[in-house]
Structures are given as structure tokens and as C-alpha cells.
Amino acid sequence: MLKLRERNVWLGRAAADKAEAIRTVGRAMVESGFIEPGYIDSMLQREQVAATYLGSGIAIPHGLPAARHLVRATGIVVVQFPDGVAWADGERARVAVGIAARSDEHLQVLANLTGVLGDASAAARLARTSDPGEVIAALNGGASAPAASAPGVLAPAGGTSIEVSSPSPHGLHARPATALVEVAKRFRAEIAVRHGEKTANGKSLVALLGLGAVAGARLTVSAAGEDAAAALEALGAAFAGGLGEAAAPHAPLAAPAPRDRGGDGEPRASHDRTLAAPLGYEGRVVVGISASPGLVEGPAWAFQRERITVAETAADPAVQHRRLDQGLAGAAADLRQLHDELSKKAGAAKAAIFKAHLELLEDPDLVAAAHDQVDAGHSAGWAWRKVYEERADTLARLEDPLLAARAADLRDVGRRVLRLLADAIESAASLPSHPVVLLADDLSPSDTAKLDPKQVLGLCTAVGGATSHTAIIARSLDIPAVVAAGPAALDVEDGQACILDGDMGVLVVRPTARDRARAEVRRAQVLERREAERLDRYKPAITRDGRRVEVVANIGAPGEAQQAVDAGGEGVGLMRTEFLFLKRESPPSEDEQAEAYTTMVRALNGLPIILRTLDIGGDKHVPYLSMPAEGNPFLGVRGVRLCLERLDLFRTQLRAIFRASREGPVRLMYPMISTVEELARAMAFTEEVRREIGADPIEIGIMIEVPSAVMIADRLAREVSFFSIGTNDLTQYVLAMDRQHPTLASQADGLHPAVLRMIERTAAAAREAGIWVGACGGIAGDPAGTVVLAGLGLVELSVSIPSIAATKALLRGITMEGAEDIARRALACGTAAEVRALVQGAQGGAA
Numbered sequence: 001m002l003k004l005r006e007r008n009v010w011l012g013r014a015a016a017d018k019a020e021a022i023r024t025v026g027r028a029m030v031e032s033g034f035i036e037p038g039y040i041d042s043m044l045q046r047e048q049v050a051a052t053y054l055g056s057g058i059a060i061p062h063g064l065p066a067a068r069h070l071v072r073a074t075g076i077v078v079v080q081f082p083d084g085v086a087w088a089d090g091e092r093a094r095v096a097v098g099i100a101a102r103s104d105e106h107l108q109v110l111a112n113l114t115g116v117l118g119d120a121s122a123a124a125r126l127a128r129t130s131d132p133g134e135v136i137a138a139l140n141g142g143a144s145a146p147a148a149s150a151p152g153v154l155a156p157a158g159g160t161s162i163e164v165s166s167p168s169p170h171g172l173h174a175r176p177a178t179a180l181v182e183v184a185k186r187f188r189a190e191i192a193v194r195h196g197e198k199t200a201n202g203k204s205l206v207a208l209l210g211l212g213a214v215a216g217a218r219l220t221v222s223a224a225g226e227d228a229a230a231a232l233e234a235l236g237a238a239f240a241g242g243l244g245e246a247a248a249p250h251a252p253l254a255a256p257a258p259r260d261r262g263g264d265g266e267p268r269a270s271h272d273r274t275l276a277a278p279l280g281y282e283g284r285v286v287v288g289i290s291a292s293p294g295l296v297e298g299p300a301w302a303f304q305r306e307r308i309t310v311a312e313t314a315a316d317p318a319v320q321h322r323r324l325d326q327g328l329a330g331a332a333a334d335l336r337q338l339h340d341e342l343s344k345k346a347g348a349a350k351a352a353i354f355k356a357h358l359e360l361l362e363d364p365d366l367v368a369a370a371h372d373q374v375d376a377g378h379s380a381g382w383a384w385r386k387v388y389e390e391r392a393d394t395l396a397r398l399e400d401p402l403l404a405a406r407a408a409d410l411r412d413v414g415r416r417v418l419r420l421l422a423d424a425i426e427s428a429a430s431l432p433s434h435p436v437v438l439l440a441d442d443l444s445p446s447d448t449a450k451l452d453p454k455q456v457l458g459l460c461t462a463v464g465g466a467t468s469h470t471a472i473i474a475r476s477l478d479i480p481a482v483v484a485a486g487p488a489a490l491d492v493e494d495g496q497a498c499i500l501d502g503d504m505g506v507l508v509v510r511p512t513a514r515d516r517a518r519a520e521v522r523r524a525q526v527l528e529r530r531e532a533e534r535l536d537r538y539k540p541a542i543t544r545d546g547r548r549v550e551v552v553a554n555i556g557a558p559g560e561a562q563q564a565v566d567a568g569g570e571g572v573g574l575m576r577t578e579f580l581f582l583k584r585e586s587p588p589s590e591d592e593q594a595e596a597y598t599t600m601v602r603a604l605n606g607l608p609i610i611l612r613t614l615d616i617g618g619d620k621h622v623p624y625l626s627m628p629a630e631g632n633p634f635l636g637v638r639g640v641r642l643c644l645e646r647l648d649l650f651r652t653q654l655r656a657i658f659r660a661s662r663e664g665p666v667r668l669m670y671p672m673i674s675t676v677e678e679l680a681r682a683m684a685f686t687e688e689v690r691r692e693i694g695a696d697p698i699e700i701g702i703m704i705e706v707p708s709a710v711m712i713a714d715r716l717a718r719e720v721s722f723f724s725i726g727t728n729d730l731t732q733y734v735l736a737m738d739r740q741h742p743t744l745a746s747q748a749d750g751l752h753p754a755v756l757r758m759i760e761r762t763a764a765a766a767r768e769a770g771i772w773v774g775a776c777g778g779i780a781g782d783p784a785g786t787v788v789l790a791g792l793g794l795v796e797l798s799v800s801i802p803s804i805a806a807t808k809a810l811l812r813g814i815t816m817e818g819a820e821d822i823a824r825r826a827l828a829c830g831t832a833a834e835v836r837a838l839v840q841g842a843q844g845g846a847a
């Protein structure tokens with residue numbers, strides 16, 4: 001059994017706040033050899049999902065499941081903060097037990113901890129003691145575990161029960177126990193969980209931890225009370241779904257079609273972060289959110305929004321020597337000023353980086369080498385850039401990670417000087433002439449739209465969300481992408497080898513040979529599966545019990561219509577027409593638009609296309625429209641609201657759409673409808689324009705992406721021919737989480753039951769009114785989302801072009817009856833994680 005040792009106990013520490021305390025605990029875990037430093041970020045993120053405060057002044061910080069590969073060995077550390085740290089809901093933690101779990105060995109230590117929790121004086125002693133032995137004795141078995149009782153004490157009388165297994169791979173530790181409590185608390189029934197001789201209250205985290213139930217241990221869950229049966233059903237499903245951990249054995253959703261298995265047991269199109277299996281990378285892993293699937297390898301390159309131009313040669317070396325000295329002196333002055341300002345604001349430690357940069361600038365070898373280049377006839381800028389880039393490349397190749405990290409510093413300071421020596425600085429993205437993995441703080445949709453997939457193998461941003469338009473564009477360009485990876489994503493030298501794993505949502509810096517070999521094997525498997533799906537791409541998506549779901553494409557450019565057809569799309573479910581307005585200096589004319597729409601209609605050759613009218617605003621800025629800045633652009637003049645304010649733009653677009661409608665089946669769709677009045681105004685104006693053009697009437701539908709539209713869907717359904725649910729926006733507006741928020745976006749999951757209930761309500765209103773309903777948000781092409789949305793009765797799923805074949809293959813491998821059953825159970829879940837676990841479990845056989 002795992003034992004706590006003296007070196008794992010840090011006493012008498014202080015921390016200004018919870019984040020600092022967690023970093024201290026993380027440091028203790030790193031120094032004990034239990035985790036990679038990257039795991040600390042995940043511990044901080046864990047607190048945002050749910051605080052790890054247990055009670056009696058004790059907290060148990062630990063990371064999220066996605067970061068488990070950063071755990072090097074199972075272990076526990078104890079850090080004492082005698083003055084306490086504000087942790088959760090006004091509670092102060094004085095003892096923090098940091099947990100790194102690769103296996104379930106630590107459960108007994110946690111079980112012993114529950115003994116301390118049940119005894120306030122024991123907990124207070126641990127918070128004050130200066131004797132590590134006392135902590136060790138308490139956690140290694142010196143205290144009993146009263147929170148879990150003798151058999152039968154907590155078992156509710158007269159209840160029913162089910163037998164379940166403790167989840168794999170790490171048993172009933174803190175995270176799955178928290179998931180269990182969350183489900184149990186939704187019911188009024190008394191719930192008990194028995195493990196061998198011990199019984200715990202199913203609504204008490206502490207008591208459940210006290211069971212010390214290792215992976216696979218048999219547990220009896222009993223419930224008594226009016227909703228006992230429903231409670232047991234939900235708890236059974238939660239256990240079956242692995243309580244948010246890896247999947248437990250399950251009844252399959254359907255017998256798998258042989259082609260969907262790929263014959264190798266590999267999960268299918270794993271473009272969602274919870275369906276992919278952890279890979280255990282050995283290089284430095286930077287964890288973010290999967291935004292676009294795929295696995296690539298290449299050199300890192302930091303995205304720059306400006307291009308600095310310098311002449312290669314110069315006539316007068318004396319002038320160039322002087323310019324070089326002036327550039328160096330100017331940059332040094334800037335650095336000194338930055339250093340002084342930051343020291344005053346944030347202290348000398350934080351400002352030290354600028355001191356280090358100054359030292360680099362004063363390196364005599366570097367400066368002399370640059371002057372030598374000037375003597376050889378080069379301009380000061382060219383000479384300087386050649387020298388510092390070469391030095392940085394050499395540093396980046398060094399084995400010692402500390403030295404290699406100086407490469408990024410040298411490039412930073414080098415660029416500072418170079419700007420002063422530039423002939424011209426253009427605001428245009430500069431990319432090298434070879435393919436790279438692009439790293440950026442953030443990328444705007446227009447930055448992303450300009451990327452060339454041949455040059456950008458993959459991209460990783462520090463901020464952003466999986467449903468931001470940057471992610472959407474990356475998916476449509478088939479560029480693997482990871483977003484919300486935090487500042488660690490920027491701490492990589494240009495040229496450094498990386499693996500960008502868009503399936504897992506991680507960037508692997510300095511991958512080992514083993515990482516590379518395994519990535520290669522996986523890439524080959526994915527390619528093989530994609531090829532099988534590609535061969536079947538023109539077959540309709542008919543479930544195994546004979547129900548058809550149409551799979552159509554989300555596109556953003558005229559050329560993509562043909563690509564959609566070639567990829568097996570049965571039409572276009574969403575053309576984001578506003579993309580035609582990005583990347584330019586003025587709006588496209590009526591003729592230009594008519595030509596673009598006509599090109600798409602012709603490419604579709606009789607298949608339907610839904611042209612969504614302009615959805616400008618939110619994260620899509622069109623500078624030349626000079627819209628006033630708004631404090632809350634997602635709640636401002638966006639989508640149809642802008643069109644109703646700018647009737648000139650709206651008229652031009654509608655005229656172009658009606659002209660194109662003469663060429664084939666065009667449907668019109670308004671985005672962001674939130675009131676009946678807006679819809680009435682938009683429809684009346686559309687009708688006016690139609691008459692002006694003399695075109696035939698066309699089908700008109702609306703996006704359902706605002707909660708008010710859901711609540712009045714019955715009323716709206718009377719006016720239109722179809723609904724298409726925009727789950728990206730619906731999720732952000734229902735959960736009140738900005739879809740590109742640096743920290744919240746990762747929780748804004750379209751599979752949240754609150755969103756699913758909105759979808760169910762919309763589908764019911766559409767059914768009642770006799771109109772069809774589909775979805776075009778990102779969740780439609782996410783494997784778990786595909787199943788749930790089909791089960792909720794959506795008859796058309798509009799997905800990014802690269803996801804079409806996989807989505808069709810998935811639908812062909814399931815039964816609608818099974819999907820409907822999952823959807824029903826998903827609506828009863830409490831969290832998105834439960835929904836994902838439910839689908840993952842049910843897909844066990846079909847995956």
C-alpha cells in the first residue's frame with residue numbers, strides 16, 4: 001500500500017490565495033517526482049469545475065482526467081497552511097492533500113483521511129502540528145475511518161438496491177466520488193453505498209472516500225424513498241458510464257457494423273476530447289481543448305501579426321555600423337524602462353526577465369558577429385537578424401531545456417532590435433517557407449481564414465474555445481487545432497519539434513522517439529479508418545433500424561460547395577455568408593455575391609443549400625462597416641439585428657440570393673432571431689425584395705440559437721418552413737459562458753443537459769407545427785452529439801466538411817431506438833460530463 005513519507009509533508013507554509021496554495025502543493029508533488037509541472041495547470045482548472053474542499057479545514061487538490069498522462073507516479077503530498085487559505089464558499093483550508101493518481105493505491109490514504117475529517121480536534125491538530133510524524137501517522141493508518149460505518153448503519157430501510165463495480169482505472173477516488181454525489185443529490189431518496197463491511201452515505205463525499213473501494217470492487221447501492229427507483233436508475237447509468245472516468249463495461253448501443261470498427265478496436269473519429277483514449281506522451285505536454293481533429297508533427301512557429309522587411313545589402317558600412325549601434329542602444333533603453341516600470345508595479349522578480357534580455361543584448365560575441373556581417377556588405381537589419389536567428393536556432397537544438405528556453409528570449413529581444421532597424425513593418429501575418437505548427441496567443445477568424453493548410457500543419461492557441469469561429473474555420477480547413485492551452489503554449493521556441501494532437505487536445509513539445517513512433521501508428525490507423533469512411537461517403541446515413549438522418553455541410557466559401565459534395569454531403573445546411581465579407585476592405589457588391597451564391601448552387605447540382613443571411617457581430621468583426629464598439633458584442637447588434645439596422649446591406653444580399661435561387665434549390669435562413677417582431681420585419685423586407693426581383697418564393701427558416709427563440713418556438717414555427725439549431729450560440733447563451741472565453745469556453749459544452757432540454761423543446765415545437773428541424777452547431781459533428789441529437793429527433797445534421805463521412809458512418813452503425821433511449825437518459829443527467837459518459841458507455845460496443 002502507498003505510504004506517505006516525511007519528504008512528502010511540507011509544514012508551516014503560507015499562501016496569499018488558493019491559486020498560490022495549489023502551486024505550492026503542485027511544487028511539492030513535482031519535487032516528490034509524482035507529476036510533471038504541467039499537471040499544476042490542470043489542478044487549477046479542476047478548482048474551476050468544482051472546489052476540492054472536503055471539510056474540517058482539509059482540501060484535496062488534484063487535476064482533471066485529461067491531464068492524467070502528466071502523472072508520473074501515484075502519490076500523495078500534504079502541505080500545511082496554519083493560517084488557512086480561502087478555498088470555497090467561505091471555507092478556509094489549513095491542510096491540503098495533493099493527489100496524483102495513476103492507480104488506485106492512494107485510496108487507503110484517502111480513506112484514512114476521512115477518519116481525520118470526522119474528528120474536528122484531529123483535523124485542528126494536523127493544521128497546527130510541527131511534527132511531520134503526526135501527519136504521517138494520521139494518514140498512514142493511525143486514525144480510524146468513522147465516516148464509513150459498519151454494515152447496515154446507513155443503509156436505508158425498506159429500499160431497493162443494485163450491484164455495481166467501483167470505476168476503473170483508479171477506483172472510487174475523489175473525482176468519481178464527486179460525480180456520484182452529484183447524481184445522488186438530485187434525488188430525495190436516502191442513498192447508501194456498501195463496500196464489504198463498510199457503508200457510506202451516497203450523498204457524502206467524505207463517507208464515500210472512506211470506503212476505500214479500489215477499481216472493480218463490488219459495491220451495493222441502495223435507495224429508499226419516493227424517487228428511489230429513479231435514483232437507482234440514474235446511479236446505475238452513472239456507474240455504467242464510469243462516473244466520468246474511463247468507460248466501464250456496457251450494453252452496446254447496437255451491434256457494430258464491421259466497417260465502423262476498423263478491425264482494430266481504435267475509437268472512431270475521435271474528434272471529441274472525452275472519447276479519445278489517453279496516450280501517455282513522454283514529451284512536455286501542454287493541455288488545451290480539442291478544437292479540430294487530427295494528429296500532426298512539425299516545427300513550432302510563433303504567429304506574428306507583422307512582417308518586418310530589411311534590405312539584404314547596403315552601400316555604406318559606416319552608416320550601417322552606426323544604425324546597428326543605435327538600434328541596440330534604443331532597444332536597451334526600452335528594456336531598462338520596462339524593467340523599472342514592472343519592478344515598481346510587480347516587484348523585481350517579475351521584472352527580472354527584462355534584465356536577462358538586456359544581458360543578451362550586451363553579449364559581445366553576438367554584437368561583434370553582427371558588425372562582421374555589416375563589414376561583409378549587409379544592412380544593419382539583415383546582419384542583426386541573421387546573427388540572432390542563427391544563435392537562437394543553435395540554442396533551440398540543445399538538449400538542456402533551460403538553455404533551449406533562452407532561444408525564445410533571444411528571438412524576443414532580437415525582434416525588438418530588428419523593429420528599430422526595419423525598412424518597413426507591415427501588418428500581415430508572416431510565416432516561414434516550410435510547414436509549421438502555429439502557436440499564437442489567439443487568432444481572429446480572419447487570421448485563421450488566411451492560413452494556408454499546406455503551410456500550417458496544425459495550430460495551438462493560448463486562449464479561445466472549441467466553438468469559437470477560429471475553431472470552426474480550422475475544422476473546415478481540416479487543420480488540427482488545440483485551443484485554450486494557456487500561456488504554456490507560447491513558451492516554445494521557434495523551430496522546436498512538436499506533435500499537435502487535435503484529437504486529444506494537447507501540444508507535445510520535444511516529443512520523444514517513442515512519442516513519435518506511437519503518433520505515427522495512430523496517424524496510420526486514423527488514415528485507414530478515414531479511408532474506409534471515405535469509400536462509403538455517398539451512402540445515405542440510414543440507421544440500422546431504417547431511419548434516415550440527412551448529413552449536410554457547413555461551408556464558408558464558394559469553393560467549399562463542391563468540396564462538400566465530394567465529401568459525401570447531401571447538401572449545404574449552413575453557408576456562413578458573412579465569411580464572404582471578411583478578409584476585404586469593402587462589402588462585396590450584389591453582382592459579386594450573386595456570382596458566389598450561384599457558383600455554390602451550381603456545384604450542388606440539385607442538392608439543397610441553406611444560405612444564412614449575414615451574421616456579423618459577436619466575434620466576427622468587419623472593420624469597414626465601422627460599427628460602434630460594444631461592451632458586450634455577443635449581446636449587441638449582431639446577426640439579423642444588424643441587417644435590420646443596415647437595410648442597405650440586407651437588401652443587396654437578399655437580391656443576390658434571389659438571383660441565385662433561379663439556379664437551384666436555395667433556402668434562406670436568418671441568424672440570431674430572438675423575437676417575433678424581428679422575424680416579422682425580416683420576412684416582410686425579404687418579401688419586398690423578392691417582388692422587386694421577380695423571383696419565386698423560397699423556403700425560409702430560422703436559426704434557433706437564443707433561449708427566447710426556444711421558449712417561443714411554437715409561435716415562431718407558425719411562420720417558417722424549418723428550424724436549424726445553432727448549438728454554438730445556444731450553448732453560450734444558455735450557460736452564460738462566452739464561447740471564446742479563455743477559461744469558461746472549455747465548460748461551454750453543447751451536451752450540457754440544459755442545452756439538450758432546449759433542443760428537445762425546440763424539436764417538440766417543430767413536430768407540433770409540422771416543420772422539420774436540424775442542427776448546424778459544432779456538436780452535430782461531435783460523435784456523442786451526433787447520437788444525442790439524432791435521438792432527440794433532429795432530421796438533418798450540418799457538420800464541417802471533414803466530419804461528413806465519419807458522421808454518416810457513425811449513424812449507419814447505430815439504431816435510432818438506441819439513440820432515442822440515450823437522448824431520454826441524457827435529458828435526465830445533471831452535467832455534460834454525465835451525458836458524455838452515458839454516450840461513451842453506450843457506444844462501448846459500437847465504437
Ligand code: PEP
Nearest residue numbers: 705726727728729776777
Ligand atoms: C451556431 O451558433 O451554432 C452556429 C452554427 O452559428 P455560428 O457558429 O456561425 O454562430
Ligand code: MG
Nearest residue numbers: 705726728729
Ligand atoms: Mg450562431
